Amino acid sequence: MNPTLHAARLGVSRGWIEFKQQLASAQDMGFTVVSTAAFVVVLYFQRDATLPGTGLSLAAATLPGLVGLMIPLNGLMGAVGSLSVEREDGTLLRAKAVPQGMVGYLVGRIVMLSITTIGSVVVMLAAGLFFVPGLLGIGAxxxxxxxWIALLGLLSSLPLGAIIGSLAKSPQSAAGLAMLAVGALTSISGVFYPITALAGWLQAVAHAFPLYWLGLGMRSALMPDAAAAAEIGGSWRPVETTLVLLAWAVAGLLLAPPILRRMARRESGSAMEERRHRAMQRVT
Incomplete structure (x- = not known):
C-alpha cells in the first residue's frame, strides 16, 4: 500500500477517536459550545424583526453569515490552537518519528475539527428551523x-489554520494571529452586510480571500433568489464561488504538509524543554 495513503487512513481513524475523546472533555468542547450557543441566542432575539423596507426576516438574513463565519472560526481557530499546543506537549515530536507521520497528523486534525464544526452547523440550522421563517422551503x-460550500469552506480554512499554527512561536502568538486574521477578514468580507457598502479597494481585498465567497455561497443556499439583487452584479456567482474556495482548499492541502514537515524537522526534545522553561519563567 502507498505509505501516504496508509498514513491518511490512519489519520482518519485517529481523527474519529480524538473527536469521541473530545466529547467527554468539557474544556475541549468549551469554545465550540459557547460560540454556537451565542450564535443561537442572536437568532432568537432577531426572530420577530424584519429588514427595514423589506419583508425579509432579520434572522433569515443573519443565519447565512453566522453559518459562514462559524466554519472558519471553529476550523481555523481549532487547527491553530491544536497545533500550537501539541508542539508544546510533544505530540508533534512523536508524529515526526513515524513514517509519513505528519500526513497522518494533518488528516487526523482535519477529520476531528471537521466533525466538530459540522456538528455546530447542524445545531445552528436546527435552531434556524424554529427562528427563521421559510428555512424548510429552500429545497434540495x-x-x-x-x-458543498461548507465542505469547501472547511478544506480552505483548516489547512490555513495548520500553517498559521506551525509558523507561530507560541500558543499565545498563534491564538493572536488567528483572531487577528478572522477579525480582519470578517470586517471586510460582507458576511453580515452588503460588501458594496465598502470602498472598491477593500472589496478587491475581500474577493481574494475565502471568507467573502463562503458567506456568498451560504446566502445563495439559504436566502431567496430575489436577495441576489443586493450582491455584486445581482448574482450569486456560483461558479466563481466554487472555483475560489476550491483553489484555496487545494493550495492549503498542498502547502500545509511540507510546512508542517519543515517545522517538525526543527523540533527536538531540547527545544521543547527550552520553550517550557521560558513559559514557566513568564508564569513565575
Missing part, C-alpha cells in the same frame, strides 16, 4: 449547495 438544491 439549497441543502446541497450548503453542504
Amino acid at each position: 438544491g439549497g441543502w446541497l449547495t450548503l453542504a
Whole structure:
C-alpha cells in the first residue's frame, strides 16, 4: 500500500477517536459550545424583526453569515490552537518519528475539527428551523449547495489554520494571529452586510480571500433568489464561488504538509524543554 495513503487512513481513524475523546472533555468542547450557543441566542432575539423596507426576516438574513463565519472560526481557530499546543506537549515530536507521520497528523486534525464544526452547523440550522421563517422551503438544491460550500469552506480554512499554527512561536502568538486574521477578514468580507457598502479597494481585498465567497455561497443556499439583487452584479456567482474556495482548499492541502514537515524537522526534545522553561519563567 502507498505509505501516504496508509498514513491518511490512519489519520482518519485517529481523527474519529480524538473527536469521541473530545466529547467527554468539557474544556475541549468549551469554545465550540459557547460560540454556537451565542450564535443561537442572536437568532432568537432577531426572530420577530424584519429588514427595514423589506419583508425579509432579520434572522433569515443573519443565519447565512453566522453559518459562514462559524466554519472558519471553529476550523481555523481549532487547527491553530491544536497545533500550537501539541508542539508544546510533544505530540508533534512523536508524529515526526513515524513514517509519513505528519500526513497522518494533518488528516487526523482535519477529520476531528471537521466533525466538530459540522456538528455546530447542524445545531445552528436546527435552531434556524424554529427562528427563521421559510428555512424548510429552500429545497434540495439549497441543502446541497450548503453542504458543498461548507465542505469547501472547511478544506480552505483548516489547512490555513495548520500553517498559521506551525509558523507561530507560541500558543499565545498563534491564538493572536488567528483572531487577528478572522477579525480582519470578517470586517471586510460582507458576511453580515452588503460588501458594496465598502470602498472598491477593500472589496478587491475581500474577493481574494475565502471568507467573502463562503458567506456568498451560504446566502445563495439559504436566502431567496430575489436577495441576489443586493450582491455584486445581482448574482450569486456560483461558479466563481466554487472555483475560489476550491483553489484555496487545494493550495492549503498542498502547502500545509511540507510546512508542517519543515517545522517538525526543527523540533527536538531540547527545544521543547527550552520553550517550557521560558513559559514557566513568564508564569513565575
